[in-house]
Structures are given as structure tokens and as C-alpha cells.
Amino acid sequence: MLGLEAISAHNGWAMAVTGTIIVMGGLAILAFIISQLHKIIWLFEKRQQAPPHFVQPADNINILNDLEAAARMYKPLTANLGDSFHLAELYRVFEKEKLPHPHLTIRALRAAEYLEPLGEGVFRWKKNQH
Amino acid sequence: MELFVEFLKNTGYYLADIRYILMICVGILFCFLATAKKYEPLLLLPIGFGIIIGNIPFFKGFGLGIYENNSVLHYLYFGVTSGLYPSIVFLGLGAMTDFSSMLARPKLMLLGAAAQMGIYFTLLSAMALGFAPKEAASVAIIGGADGPTSIFLTAKLAPHLIGPIAIAAYSYMALIPIIQPPIMRLLTNRKERLIRMPDTERPISRKELLCFPVIGVILCCFLAPASIPLLGPFFFGNFMKESRVVDRLAKTASTSVIDTATIFLGFTVGASTQADVFLTVKSLGIFLLGSVAFSIATASGIIFAKIMNLFMKEKINPLLGAAGVSAVPGSAREVHLVGLKEDPGNYLLMHAMACNASGVIGSAICAGVLWSFMMR
Numbered sequence: 001m002l003g004l005e006a007i008s009a010h011n012g013w014a015m016a017v018t019g020t021i022i023v024m025g026g027l028a029i030l031a032f033i034i035s036q037l038h039k040i041i042w043l044f045e046k047r048q049q050a051p052p053h054f055v056q057p058a059d060n061i062n063i064l065n066d067l068e069a070a071a072r073m074y075k076p077l078t079a080n081l082g083d084s085f086h087l088a089e090l091y092r093v094f095e096k097e098k099l100p101h102p103h104l105t106i107r108a109l110r111a112a113e114y115l116e117p118l119g120e121g122v123f124r125w126k127k128n129q130h
Numbered sequence: 131m132e133l134f135v136e137f138l139k140n141t142g143y144y145l146a147d148i149r150y151i152l153m154i155c156v157g158i159l160f161c162f163l164a165t166a167k168k169y170e171p172l173l174l175l176p177i178g179f180g181i182i183i184g185n186i187p188f189f190k191g192f193g194l195g196i197y198e199n200n201s202v203l204h205y206l207y208f209g210v211t212s213g214l215y216p217s218i219v220f221l222g223l224g225a226m227t228d229f230s231s232m233l234a235r236p237k238l239m240l241l242g243a244a245a246q247m248g249i250y251f252t253l254l255s256a257m258a259l260g261f262a263p264k265e266a267a268s269v270a271i272i273g274g275a276d277g278p279t280s281i282f283l284t285a286k287l288a289p290h291l292i293g294p295i296a297i298a299a300y301s302y303m304a305l306i307p308i309i310q311p312p313i314m315r316l317l318t319n320r321k322e323r324l325i326r327m328p329d330t331e332r333p334i335s336r337k338e339l340l341c342f343p344v345i346g347v348i349l350c351c352f353l354a355p356a357s358i359p360l361l362g363p364f365f366f367g368n369f370m371k372e373s374r375v376v377d378r379l380a381k382t383a384s385t386s387v388i389d390t391a392t393i394f395l396g397f398t399v400g401a402s403t404q405a406d407v408f409l410t411v412k413s414l415g416i417f418l419l420g421s422v423a424f425s426i427a428t429a430s431g432i433i434f435a436k437i438m439n440l441f442m443k444e445k446i447n448p449l450l451g452a453a454g455v456s457a458v459p460g461s462a463r464e465v466h467l468v469g470l471k472e473d474p475g476n477y478l479l480m481h482a483m484a485c486n487a488s489g490v491i492g493s494a495i496c497a498g499v500l501w502s503f504m505m506r
Contacts, residue, residue: 002260010263016250019499023492026353027243030491033345034338035236041337 149405157181180400222388224367242488244434245454248273248427273423274493357498
């Protein structure tokens with residue numbers, strides 16, 4: 001069998017058309033995805049971005065003497081911990097950020113009731129504290 | 131004396147006929163082109179020497195020939211018939227490929243897809259000329275201008291045609307500087323060839339380079355699972371390269387591993403062209419259709435680029451369409467050279483590499499699609 005008859009008998013037309021559509025479609029989709037890839041990555045990175053990095057207080061500021069300022073500065077650091085947190089978690093955050101005297105600061109904040117106890121070792125920032 | 135006569139009767143000199151001499155001359159020609167003219171030496175040299183070895187006549191039954199069980203050549207040839215060498219070559223190719231130019235210019239990927247039209251046109255032509263469907267698909271894949279892909283698909287569909295198809299595919303890849311430029315000039319005018327492509331593409335981040343092989347393998351292999359043996363290693367090799375945590379593996383894949391596979395692939399494919407198997411009317415038909423496939427593939431890419439220009443504000447240099455075939459980096463280099471001839475300041479190489487890279491993916495998908503069609 002030869003010619004157009006052979007093509008039709010072997011289903012050649014359908015194969016050629018379907019194959020063309022598959023390859024063109026596949027590569028077009030891939031091209032579209034990679035053209036958007038940098039935007040997807042950017043969105044993903046933006047979502048994963050940590051809260052603004054905490055600025056270390058200058059050495060000459062004595063945090064323990066100005067607990068209100070300290071609480072205001074440290075509050076954003078606990079944004080990832082949620083509304084309430086264990087003191088151990090707060091301690092880890094303070095240590096990670098290399099804040100001065102973490103243990104003393106937490107104790108002072110707690111004593112001055114900037115950290116409100118919720119029971120079972122869980123605390124939250126005092127509501128009227130900004 | 132009788133022993134001496136018997137011995138003489140078993141020598142290649144006695145057993146040779148004109149067909150073997152002709153094929154040995156072809157082998158010598160390939161070696162000459164590789165060494166003196168430096169035409170694709172990495173391919174033509176092992177193939178050329180393989181042709182010489184494969185066409186030394188011998189007494190059948192000694193377990194010497196590539197088609198005789200238990201011969202050394204037969205074991206080496208297993209890598210071809212099983213599709214092992216093409217997969218390994220693709221692994222190395224992936225580890226060598228830099229997709230950043232393609233990621234920066236995704237629209238050029240469409241030219242890589244368009245250039246695959248040559249495959250389907252040839253499929254129809256081969257069927258019309260009386261080839262069986264599986265043979266026609268194997269012949270058609272030559273249009274992808276990708277040696278390992280052609281060998282892989284032929285090994286799966288029509289193993290008896292591996293020799294002529296591989297030789298045709300690699301010959302046309304080597305002849306890119308002769309075949310492609312006339313087609314490029316015929317289908318474009320000077321104004322089109324002078325179109326400059328913007329060279330201020332956005333920088334590609336490492337994360338994009340890292341995500342691409344994962345997205346690519348999932349998307350392409352889900353679409354055409356039969357292309358897993360080619361695209362799986364290809365994207366894996368690229369992922370190793372881009373991850374930058376397994377530099378040793380990526381380096382090995384892109385050097386020793388691919389080189390070893392290329393040596394054995396070329397050598398055994400060459401040796402498989404034994405005159406009594408190779409010199410047939412069918413082989414002539416394959417060579418003829420192969421050149422048609424390659425030319426149509428080149429033309430389809432160029433014509434598609436011109437069609438895209440009808441709808442796009444920022445015009446594409448249609449020469450880039452010729453780089454949509456997957457002969458990396460030969461066709462990209464040729465596009466660049468033709469562009470430079472018209473305008474010495476028009477650098478098309480990076481853009482052409484983008485089309486080339488997508489052509490590799492496109493032809494592997496085509497191979498997978500044809501394989502699955504023929505298995506039905």
C-alpha cells in the first residue's frame with residue numbers, strides 16, 4: 001500500500017495532528033510556566049519573609065531601666081510565636097537575636113507585668129502595651 | 131598446503147566483495163571528515179572507525195560480528211538496542227546544558243516546538259512511501275536532528291533500521307553547515323535577517339534554574355511518559371548541575387560518563403552497518419527521507435517565527451527558527467554565523483541556544499509520543 005491510502009490505513013493523519021498538538025501544547029505550557037516562574041518564586045519568598053529584622057538597641061541604652069521601651073522594641077520579635085507563648089520560646093528568640101541579658105530582661109518584663117501570665121507557663125504581651 | 135588454502139578462504143581478503151569495500155570507504159570518509167575537516171569529530175570519528183571494523187568480512191559462526199550472539203561487539207551493541215547509551219548521553223547533556231538563556235526568553239521555546247513539524251511531515255511521507263508505521267516513526271524522528279533520540283526510538287520500534295537511521299541522523303547533524311544556510315536564506319529576506327534581538331534580558335536567579343528541571347520533568351514526563359528514559363536523565367543531570375551540591379557527580383556526568391557512552395554508541399552504531407545488512411534500497415529511502423525531515427524541520431522553525439512576527443510587537447529574527455532542531459550546538463552556531471554575515475554586530479548565539487535547548491526537549495517528547503502511538 002502506498003500514497004494517501006497508506007497514510008489513512010495506518011491512521012497517519014490522526015497521529016501527525018495529535019502529535020503536533022501534544023508537542024506544541026506541552027512546550028507552550030512549559031514556556032508559560034517558566035515565564036511566570038520568577039513571579040511565583042518572588043511571591044513565595046515574600047510570604048516566607050520574616051518580620052522586619054529587629055534593630056539591636058545601642059549599647060548605651062540600658063534596657064532594664066526603660067522597660068516600656070524594651071517591651072515596645074521586643075514585641076515584634078514574637079509575632080511568629082502567636083498571641084501567647086512559653087517563656088522558653090521567648091528566651092530562644094531573644095538568644096537568636098543576640099539581645100543583651102535575655103534572662104534578666106524577661107524576668108524584669110515579667111515582674112513589671114509587661115508579660116501577662118495566662119497559666120501553665122504561657123504568657124502574652126500586656127494588651128495596652130504598644 | 132590444504133590448510134593454507136583453507137586459511138586463505140577464511141580471510142577478509144577472500145570473503146570481501148564490493149559492498150564491504152564501499153562501506154569501508156564510507157568509514158574512511160567519515161574519519162577523514164572528522165579529522166581533517168573537523169566535522170562533528172566526536173560523532174563521526176567513532177562512527178567512521180566503527181564502520182571500518184563492522185565491514186571487515188569474517189567467517190560467520192565464529193561469534194565475531196555485531197549481530198552474532200556472544201560476540202564482544204554484540205554485548206557492546208546491547209547498550210544501543212536497549213536504549214541504554216542514549217539515556218546516558220542525555221544524562222550528560224543535561225549536566226552540560228545551561229538553561230538560563232531559555233528561561234530568560236521563554237517565547238523562543240515555541241520555535242523549538244515548531245521545528246518538530248519536520249518529524250510529523252516525514253512520518254506521513256514515509257508511510258506514503260510504503261514504510262510500515264513503526265519504521266516510518268523511526269525514520270521520521272531523524273527530523274528532530276538528535277542522534278541519541280533517533281537511536282533510542284529506532285531501538286524500540288524498528289531495531290533492524292538502527293544502522294541506517296543512526297548514520298543518517300549523525301550525517302545530517304554533521305552536515306548542518308551545508309544543509310541549513312541555504313534554507314535560511316531561501317525563506318528569509320535581508321530585512322528579516324537583520325532583525326536584532328534585545329540583549330537586555332532579565333537575570334535568571336538560582337532558584338529558577340533549580341526549579342526548572344523539576345517542573346520540566348514533571349510536566350513533560352506526565353504528558354509523554356514514554357519519554358522518561360530520555361527526559362528523566364536529562365533533567366536529572368541538569369538538576370545535579372544547578373544544585374551545586376553534587377559538583378563531583380555533575381562533572382562526572384558531563385565528562386567521563388557521557389564520553390564513555392558516546393564512544394560506545396558511535397563505535398557500535400558504526401559497526402552495525404555491515405554491508406549485507408546496511409546496503410539496501412530501504413537505507414537509501416531512509417537517507418532521502420532523513421534529508422527531507424531535516425530540511426522541513428529547519429523550514430518549519432523559520433516559518434513559525436515569521437508567523438509569530440505577524441502578531442508580536444517585538445519582532446523575532448526568523449533565522450532563530452532554524453535552531454529549533456535539537457542539534458546542539460551546531461544549528462545555534464550556524465544561525466549565529468548566518469546572522470553575523472548580514473550584520474557583524476548582530477549576535478544571535480544566546481537566543482539560538484534557547485531555541486536549541488527547547489528543541490532537545492521537543493524532540494524527546496516527540497519520540498515518547500511516537501513510541502506510545504505505535505504501541506497501541
